[in-house]
Amino acid sequence: MKKVSHSSDACSLAKSMEILGEWWTLPILQEALLGTKKFNDFYNNLGIAKNILSVRLNKLIEEGLMEKKAINPNSKRSYYLLTQKGLSTATIIIALIQWCDKWILSPGEIPMILKDRLTNKKIPNLKIQNESGDEINIWDIITTPGPGATKSIDYRFK
């Protein structure tokens, strides 16, 4: 990334981290993306304390990333389901997994492989692409102030 002149704005990044950065939140979302729906399955699969799981699930519901729905109209039991907003965290979670698998673990240590169901081939690493789909270098990204840039951000872009 290259600044137009002199700037950064951690604002969007910081806002995402406020919602997603609490311990256990991303593993719960990953578990939901893997298909888990029931409280006890989250509990058993994650090895998380029930009270913390409950707090985190309620926060995710409050933030609109998950919703709680009765398994059927006569049941008191519920499913915890991802909303579109929750499903959209998949790119964040996959980016974190791929970075770890490439830079932290040795090839023999990789615990889980993500594959395309239709081709049974490994999902390639996420790429930063331009509008035409060409991969672009990080230093070819420039930043400009958006409509919500504050005065201090505007100043830094000058």
Next chain:
Amino acid sequence: MKKVSHSSDACSLAKSMEILGEWWTLPILQEALLGTKKFNDFYNNLGIAKNILSVRLNKLIEEGLMEKKAINPNSKRSYYLLTQKGLSTATIIIALIQWCDKWILSPGEIPMILKDRLTNKKIPNLKIQNESGDEINIWDIITTPGPGATKSIDYRFK
């Protein structure tokens, strides 16, 4: 994502978050991706306490995401530069920014726009693609145990 049978493994995700999840670490990396190199520029641009900035930069050096290099052979002043491992966090940071801009902020609140320097067009949102470059649906991703799957993970994949 769809499980082959019944599993999740938060391991790679958790390992990434151990390194990147501390408060200020991602904003420092974003600032470095935006071109900041000097301690005082990180300090001024981020509004972070000097002692915390120092601890975080040293941790990033220790973890191999950044390196400290003298500005020139005769200088006592240093640049903090991203390594390839640090540069590779760009997909994580961009995924977090794009998620916030799409799901948290209204269009008028977006503080910063990422553009391709060559075309001056906005960088599109990251896509999950298969080997051929086709975008795939999150539910068409399946997970299989990797070479480093532990016994408990293997069991859960059965």
